[in-house]
Amino acid sequence: MSERTRCAVIGAGPAGMVLGLLLARAGIDVTVLEKHADFLRDFRGDTVHPSTIRLLDDLGLGERFARLPQTKITEVAFPTDDGGQVVVGDLKRLGKFGHPHPYIAITPQWDFLNLLADAAAEEPTFTLRMRSEVTELVKERGRVTGVRYRTEDGTTHTLLADLTVACDGRWSLAREQAGLRPKELPVPMDVWWFRLSRAPGEGVDRLRPRMNGTKFGVLIPRRDYFQIAYINKKGSDADLRRRGIEAFRRDVAELLPELADRVDELTTMDQVKHLDVRLNRLKRWHVDGLLCIGDAAHAMSPVGGVGINLAVQDAVGAARLLAGPLRRGRVDERTLAAVRHRRLLPTVVVQGLQQILHRAVVSPTVEGRRSGPPKSFTTLLRRAPWLSTVPALVIGVGPRPERAPVFARR
Secondary structure (H helix, E strand, C coil): CEEEEEEEEECCCHHHHHHHHHHHHCCCCEEEECCCCCCCCCCCCCEECHHHHHHHHHCCCHHHHHCCCCEEECEEEEECCCCCEEEEEEHHHHHHHCCCCCCEEECCHHHHHHHHHHHHHCCCCEEEECCEEEEEEEEECCEEEEEEEEECCCCEEEEEEEEEEECCCCCCHHHHHCCCCCEECCCCEEEEEEEEECCCCCCCCCEEEEEECCEEEEEEECCCEEEEEEEEECCCHHHHHHHCHHHHHHHHHHHCHHHHHHHHHCCCHHHCEEECCCCEECCCCEECCEEECHHHCCCCCCHHHCHHHHHHHHHHHHHHHHHHHHHHCCCCHHHHHHHHHHHHHHHHHHHHHHHHHHHHHHHHHHCCCCCCCCHHHHHHHHHCHHHHHHHHHHHHCCCCCCCCCHHHCC
C-alpha cells in the first residue's frame, strides 16, 4: 500500500511533534510516524525549559500547558562540605532579562506530547500515525524518497515524501540506513532511574545533586514522588545488578538519608532503569532527501537536562528554514545543510559545557577522588552569586533560543 505526503517525520518525541505542528501550521502536508501506541513511557526527559515554555506562548498553547500537572524548579544547588549548599544555577534571575518564565517545569513527557498532538490535530494538513514502525528508507537513484513502515497487524506500507526527517532518537534507524555515523565523545558515567514516594509538600522544589563518597545522585521533585537519577561509572550496570536490590537500597539510603525510610519500595532491580549515556554528534546531518535533528543528530548527556530543549529548538529552526522550500515542493541539500549550520553552534557549546562538568564534577566523584564540585568553584559562587545567572541562561534558555516563526503563531 502506497501513500504520499509532503514531509514524513519519523518519531513522535518532542522534536518530531514540534516540527510536525509547525509545518502543519505553515499549510504543509506532514505525517508523523510513531511505533508505540501511546506516549506513556517512564523516565523520559520531563524537563520543559523556559525557552520551550515561551515557544508554547508563541503558539497560543501557554494556557493549556499551565494546566498540566507540573513542578516548578527555580534553582540548581550543590551540597557543600560544611553541610550547606551553593546555588550554581539561579533561574529566578532570568526574570531580570525579561524572561516571562524563570523556572524549569517538571512535567510528564506524555502530557507534553499529548498537548502537542491535540494542537496539531486541529490543523487539516497534519496526520499522526501511532503503532506505525518505520522499517526501511525508500530510495530512488540515491535519494531518500520516503519510508516503509509496519502497522500492528503486520501490514507493510510505503509513505513517499518530498522530505523525510529523522527524529527517532540516539539509536536512529534512519540515520544508520543513510550511512551517517556520529562521532562519539568520551563519557565517564551511566545513569539508573527509579522513583520513591513523596508526601504532599515534602522537600523543596529544586534540583538537588547529592554526593557521598563515590555515590552520586540527583533528586528531582515530582508532584507525588521523587524521580531519582543514580550516577555511577560507565559500564557498571552488570555489577550493580549482580550485587542485587538489597545492596542497592543500602547505597540509596547512604546517599539520600532523608529517604531511607522508604527504600523498601524498591523490591526488584527491574524498578531501576539503566540509561546508557551517550554524547555524540553527526558531522553531516543530512543526505539527499533526509534530515536528522534532535538526538538523531546529537545525543546529549543528561547533565543539565538540556536534551529536550535542544531538540525542540532544532525543530523550530528546521521548520523556519524548511517551510518555504516544502511549499514549493523541493528541498535541496543546501537547505538541509543550512539547518545544521543554524543549530551546530548551540550543540557544540552545550556538549562542551557538559564535557567540562563530566571532568570537573562527575568523574572525580564516581572515581572517589573528590566529592562535589571543586572548592574554588563553590567559593567563587558564594562570593559572587550573580555568576549563577550564566548556568541559568545556558540551561534554561540555551545559546541560541528559537522563537516560533510568524506562520505558526496564534
